[in-house]
Amino acid sequence: MSAQGMSAQPADVGVPPAPAPRPAANSEPRRKKRNRLPYLLLAPTLLWLIVFFIVPIFTSVSASVQEGSLDEGFTLTWRWANYADGWSQYATQFGRSFLFAFLCTVFCLLLGYPLAYFIAFKAGRWKSLLMALVIVPSFTSFLIRTIAWETILSDNGTVVRILRDVGALNVTSALGLTASDHVLASPGAVVFGMVYNFLPFTVLPLYTSLEKIDPRLHEAGADLYCSPWKTWRRVTLPLSMPGVVGGTLLTFIPAVGDYINAQLLGNPNTKVIGQIIEDEFLHDSTGYPIASAMSVILMAVTLIVVLSYVRKAGTEDLL
């Protein structure tokens, strides 16, 4: 419905109300001019997309079926076996990327939903301040924030000492999230860093869709025999599904490709596919085709996961 409204809009843009008594011959070029305007306005964006999105996709796909090395140059030999080679070597890291991204998305949702709910419905006049606090950390670079966590989670830091003293590390180590007395360089630290970095991407869309819900609907729910929990389940949650889907997508998609957290907070056993692609590109003179093949697989799988998720969530009519 909104798409209709949007496509109808540009047609009217910039049309001066034509004076009625005009020769018919004159109105012909005016009509043409009007039809071209929306495309002119779209041109910079289209150009950007072509140069930085469409072309790179083609070069990636093409590089993925080439052979050669940096010294001798690469030739297009349509070697599809690059995909099989890459997959057989790096399936573990590939799977790990999706596992980490999935865990990160789940934790972000578990932490972000109550937070967004609280800010949207209970924070009153503190609303804007709290939302600002959610966003403020993003003013610092992603890299610097992650390096900061490296320091905070270091072995002789306060956080680790406290966790060690209360025995929390014994539990997490037993679960395989941390390694004996360390937090750093463990899968737990990687997922933790990802959750920290991606939380705002979950909270913002959630907040936007929760904030749109009329609080009187909660009263209507209570009036119609719903306990607060049932009201949330039957009224709030369905109405906030666009935010849930939007937030999880905005978290999951970049999290799959993220390798900064794994690199800075992880160890060689927490390598994710992003690190592999980087390694192949930068440190292996014959690695371009494999790196490209892995990138294409990553893109394709992510796309399939996302599409089936959106379909399953059944939010098409809410979006």
Added chain:
Amino acid sequence: MSAALSAAHGPSGPSGAVTGGDLRLENLTKHFGSFAAVDDVSLTVPQGSFFALLGASGCGKTTTLRMVSGLEDPTRGRIFLGETEVTDLKPYRRPVNTVFQNYALFPHLDIFENVAFGLRRRGVKDVKGPVERMLDLVELGHLARRKPAQLSGGQQQRVAVARALINQPQVLLLDEPLGALDLKLRRQMQIELKRIQTEVGLTFVHVTHDQEEAMTMADTIAVMNAGRIEQLGSPAELYENPVSTFVANFLGQSNLIAGTVEGKDGDVVVVDAQGQRLTLPAKRSRIDSGRIIAGVRPEKVHLARSEAEIPAGHNVLTGGVVSDASFIGVSTQYLVKMPWGAEAGCGEVAVFEQNTGREIQRPGTPVLLHWDPTQTFGLDGAQDIDAGSGIDDEATA
């Protein structure tokens, strides 16, 4: 239709919904900070009646309603449904349903599911029959699969009524349900609601600022002002015998004139009003000595050109000059300028003369005002003579 409703519910309906009882408020008080929104309200709404809480915005009527529904906790006081106290019951445990001011329909559910919502939450298995019957009652059966946003205001309003009514609550609360509708639709819905109430025989408590709406629909009206109930009674009682200037001015129009009681002659009170002698029945006077405010409704007052036209024993006010005459078909509405200022009450007396072929008096014509003394009511002279007037402008705008 009431039979159809109970049949729709069967044994799974809320227990006691049919036996029910009166809604009783005892010393109900609600403070917001230091502000008393509702101040010591006690009243009984008999089972099966159409009860209206009438007042200007901010008078506490909606807060009272919300305390009955459980959405607001009273600071003090108790609420009973029949013999059961519900004061501390959560809203979802009360056999009470609300039609919200802006309907609060669930936008993600279609009309059918909106109406079925309450039944489903109570675990009623077969909702199809009851919901369809309910949608037929409000004449929306053909729109069952539409979303609320696809309906007009009047249709949404009827969905809201159906959604509440299907649960067969002991009391149905209506919070200005017609406020968002245009005038014509509002009149139509008033008749519709009254019809539904008569058909299903449930207790309706209706909150409104529209005095005409309250009078059209309700058996009993409680006029609220500043958190208190100013007067409670049938529409005719309130109109004919207001207990205060607030009620006299808020409910319809009144001509109020300040004066002093000269004495009592049997069951008649004699009043000196701005130098003119008025009489009124003792039983319609709230005071029998000292300062008094005499009142008469505009349609009770007649115009005369000479003393000879006036029947013996009528109250007469002399010295008036017609300042405005508007012919509106069924009647002519006059404003008659009196030889006293606004501080003495109405400086201009309103007169509604039925259009029975009488001559229309032009502005500038000196006239005598007269009316049957039994149509006069007397109020305590110590109160603000203008209380409640002017508020209605905002309400009808």
